[in-house]
Amino acid sequence: MHARKVAVITGASQGIGAGLVEGYLGLGYAVVANSRSIAPRDEENLVTVAGDISDPEVAERIASTAVSRFGRIDTLVNNAGIFIAKPFTEYTQEDFATALGINLGGFFHITQKAIADMLDRGFGHVVNVTTTLQESANSNVPSGLASLTKGGLASVVKSLAVEYAARGIRVNAVSPGIIKTPMHAEETHGFFAGLHPMQQMGTIDDVVRGVLYLEQAPFVTGEFLHVDGGQSAGN
Structure with a gap:
């Protein structure tokens, strides 16, 4: 019997991250979930690690x-x-340092550790959650700092995908539009819906389905899956 697969998910306490935790558990994976404020849980298939x-x-x-709980990533x-x-x-300066630290520093530190473990077994998958605004800007939503940092997350995808393709590690990205999460107050939903050609916001399930598609697509690497109601196509 094969050991169960193990997924590490950051930003996992609410919204898309919490949905991803449930999605991977539903696939039968064990999950290590992280966010600054995540509640302690230590279960057969799920353990949380709080911290920035x-x-x-x-x-x-x-x-x-x-690795200690489930043996692998x-x-x-x-x-x-x-x-x-x-x-x-x-x-x-604080805005800049915060965005750089979380969006790029957070990616860098954990991805180095994860890929090192994946290389030991010649198998693995990294998915970066970016934003369509970094490639298709909108004058209604000032997003310079998000584009600067999430754009870095986007640009590294093909680089790492090619670097590790022959060693069994895939690297992909999901690029969401504006998603209905606790981050967006109800009264803003109409405005945000109008920013998408489909005239609606996305749901957490839309993004989770996108990530899980990439998870189950072994011949796909270096890909950007847009879950954005047509934003990347234009306005």
Whole structure:
């Protein structure tokens, strides 16, 4: 009998991340879930690790927990992220440091650890959750800092996909539009729906289905799956 597969999911306490935890559990995976404020859980198939993913020591703790509890890391979903919508000249040094630390530092620290474990077995999958705004900007949503950092997450996908393709590790991205999560107040939904050609916001399930498609598509690597109601196609 094969050992069960193990997924590490960052930004996992609510919204898309919480949906991804349930999605991977539904596939029969064991899951290590991280966010700054995630509630303690230690179950047969699920363990949580609280902490700021921008801290290299937290990344070390997540990876070592996955290996000590479940023996391996098969999949890493880099879902943790922060979006600060301000005119570019109004971003503070703190805004810059926070976005850089979470969106790029968090990716860097945990992905290095995960890929190192995957290389030992010649098998693995990394999925970055980006944003369509980094490639298809909208004047109604100032997104310079998100584009700068999430754009880095996007640009590294093909680079890592090619670097590790012959060693059994796939790297893909899901690029969401604006999704109905606790981050967006109900009264903003009409405005955000109008930013998509389909005139609606996406759901958490839409993004989870996209990630799980990539998870179950062994010949797909270096791919960007847009779950964005047509945003990437244009307006």
